[in-house]
Amino acid sequence: MAEAVALVELWRSGMVESRHRGHAVICDGTGAVLDAWGDPGAVIYPRSSVKMIQALPLVESGAADAAGLDDAELALACASHEGAPVHVTLVAAWLDRLGLSEADLLCGAQPSRDRAERRRMLLAGEAPSQLHNNCSGKHAGFLTLARHLGAGSDYNDPGHPVQRAIRAAFEAVTGQPSPCLGIDGCSAPNFATTMHGLARAMAVFANARPDAAEPRTRAAARLTGAMLAHPDLVAGEGRACTELMRAMDGRVAVKTGAEGVFVAILPDRRLGVAVKIEDGATRAAEAAIAGLLIRLGVLDPDHPATLRRLGGPIRNWRGIVTGEIRLAPGFG
Template structure:
């Protein structure tokens, strides 16, 4: 990936053992680049970091209100959850309220990432289902919108009215025509954009207000508020999104995406942040977004959630300190 810069380093034995390179962009509410590292024009697939964009048509169309969805449901629509009971039961209830079931989802079955639930299911001999998929809330949102539009059941088809609505919203808030798309792990299309476009979209969400005159801005504000109010539904216990949002007292919404993507929405500052790690490493994207949130003054570097991603020593299986993860010189 051309134009990347060193962002995160792993040190051991007094030397940098590994370096992760990537891009990062901070945008203001007007869409202007406030600060950047690497290439703001680099085109990426944002993966699950843009679930709040994919949920915009659900809310602005009136489908969410028509289905009686609450803020917990909207948080799940933006979630990459761990398939814990709190996630699975809520998505199941959502579908039941639509007169639908797990079989109507198109995301595929995925093992739960919740340790206690995984153990229980193994003992009980239960197989995971699509409700356990980290994207089941997003897909419940797609089904809700499809029902509202009177569209067919294959809502993940790129030509389906649901995905056409998602693409239109995506291109509007990024300010760019998407040059291509890839098929995500949950089978839905994932539209590409530039780093600047992704940060611009997050800044749009940061500037959105519940009393705005346009439906898209009001919808964005509702989704951000849902994420900040219910961080445990956006990811789950022990997960970076949940822990970092709690650490910031719900003042900031953050969302991870596969292959080293992480975004942040700062409503009080009107800023949007986007990070992409070239090699796709989660440890690096979590460290990078932590460093940027600290730099922006919204995250206490001494908070355990921050130190877990950036600052705490790396220890081996005997508990011996062996190294640390640091930000690269010149980044954040």
């Protein structure tokens, strides 16, 4: 079994100060590995990088159509949003239309990650709610599916029909049984898979077309399209997912996950990409996915969104350039 390899380095004054090791895989539509660094068989928790997979049963079951969900709401179902007013308002309206409320969510309250909104709330003495949780859109999707299935409200239980449907979809698109599950930050199950399985799943989405015969394939295409149409809802202003998708003019969907996971869906190239940084560093995951997107010819290395993650100068508080983040030799 291969080990993690150096993917990203932090340079300061001509010396490598830090080195991030990890795994990366690129898959085509057949599920074949086109390129890999580290171990394609490494088992990981994909965390929030797989929210589009978790939303598959919502769409393929007919629940999304029955609830009248539009692309903005489907993008929120795939999102790790920052709890800005636009995100909170849309999720609240979605729940209200179903006759539900913030109290029905099971994700937990989280402070807004939008700086202006967080400051406003602090000054106003307003407590954060579950709507501000970065996973509130995903959980609104869970509630929508649970209602459609006539299932109970404890939708985070791994034995609940919602989670059983998600696991079935997850194992189908990864092409392998999940060996275990963990509980995510939002209290929902997170099914483990290999790096190969994660990249294969993203390739399934990349090859999905809206006119396909299979409901799951149409659902994958619809969710990918929703993410591409609403990059601002998938994350938020200043966030890597939003900025990188905008930089690629809606041609590639990307999604981060906690603990150094990042994925990409390339419909034009029909490729799926998965990255996992062994030490969980977000900065390294962002740099690594940017490097692979440059390698695949879909991201401009000189775009400001790229340079904020890879190759651009790191400055100290006085504006002095102190270093830069680079790809490790042999990667990207």
